[in-house]
Amino acid sequence: MRILVSGVAGDIGFGIGKILRNLSFVTHIYGIDVHNNHPGKILFDECYIVPAASNPDYISCLSDLIYKNKIDIFIPSSEAEIELFSSLDKKNISSAKVLLSNTSMVNECLSKHKCLTFLKSVGIKTLRYGLVGSDEPTRYPVIVKPNSGRGSKGIKKIESKEEFIKFLDNCPDNFVWQQYLYPDDQEYTCAIFKSDGIDFRSLIIKRELSEGFTSKGEVVENTKIKEYIHKIAESFCLDGVMNIQLRLTEDGPMVFEINPRLSSTLVFRHMLGFKDLEWWIQSKTNQRISLYNNPEVGTLFYRGISEHIIKI
Structure with a gap:
């Protein structure tokens, strides 16, 4: 099987490559990104530069690469690409299947505000939240952050109404505010996999x-x-994968964000036996999905730093 991975300069794309390199049914792995200043060439058989997902030439360039390399599966790892393929409802591109969770879930969860609004509408307990500039918190502290995107960029804790009003003066577009959840030491990341004929698997x-x-x-x-x-x-x-981020509060679990994709802990999960990427590929290529043995409770993992040398 020949697989193409996007966003290989990032932690998720590179992590996908690490897992694929050790799967027996994968014969070739290729990587793409908008630049080549990354260590992908030590892991992938070939790396290519492509335009950003917002570029009109992106789809045609990607199609050409997929055709040229006889790709079977394309795995988009960046949210910009995931959003594009979800909005187009593209399950295939050229000869390749696109590895994407069900589009309705993806479309809801790429917006933090839209995601929480949906969950609230179906009776799931949610924190207090709103759109900055449209709704104002009645209690503090709150967290303000971009309505879309990942990581900690742009996140700020607001302690009072006065600080919130001051923040509004220079607030970027499309920000949300969320109730600050306590306690700080009760944060969880939860991975879930689901496919036809397979019950929910979670970690x-x-x-x-x-x-x-x-x-x-x-x-x-x-x-x-x-x-x-x-x-x-x-x-x-x-149908596919999702990653739920929550805190365990006095009122029970409370979600604050959902990633409708593989998350940055995917390599750790794979090493622990929660092989959602492998299962996902197997499910989309009509293979038998590997069994899951729950990892031992109390198992710890730590993120370190790796060194890579690339010879010219």
């Missing part, structure tokens, strides 16, 4: 963050969280 990780990314995690078992995240996945009729 709950209690995490610590460093600059917006998981730096340390612990496998936990929590019935309240499991029931909550499965209810969320059911409400979206999940």
Whole structure:
């Protein structure tokens, strides 16, 4: 099987490559990004530069690469590309299947405000939230952040109404505010996989963050969280993968963000036995989906730093 991965200069795209390199049914892996200043060439058979997803030439350039390299599966890892393919409802491009979760879920979850509004409408407990500039919090503190995108860029904690009003003076477009959830040491990232004929598979990780990314995690078992995240996945009729980020509050689990894609902990999850990328590819290529053995509760993982040398 020949697979093309996008966004290989980023942690998710590169992580996808790490996993694919060790899958027995994958024979060739190729990578693309908008530049070549990255270590992808040590992992991928070939790396190419392509236009950004917003460029009118993106689709035609991608189609040519897929045709030239006889690609079977295309895995978009950046949200810009995922949003594009979801909006076009493209399941295939040239000869390749596009690995994308069900478009209705993707379209809802790429907007934090739209996602929470949907969950609230189907009776799932949500935090207080609103659009900056349209709705104003009645209680503080709150978190303000971009309505779309990932990581910690643009996130700010607002402690008072006066600080919120001051923030409005220079607020970028399309920001949301959310109730600040306590306690700080009860944050979880939860991965879920679902496909035809397969019951929900989930992994709950209690995490610590460093600059917006998981730096340390612990496998936990929590019935309240499991029931909550499965209810969320059911409400979206999940077909594929999703990553739910939440805090465990006095009022129970409370989601604050959903990633409708593979997340930055995918390599850790794969090493723990939660092989959502592998299962996802198997499900889309009519292979038998591998069994899942739950990792031992209490297992810890840590994110370190890797060194890469590329010889000219």
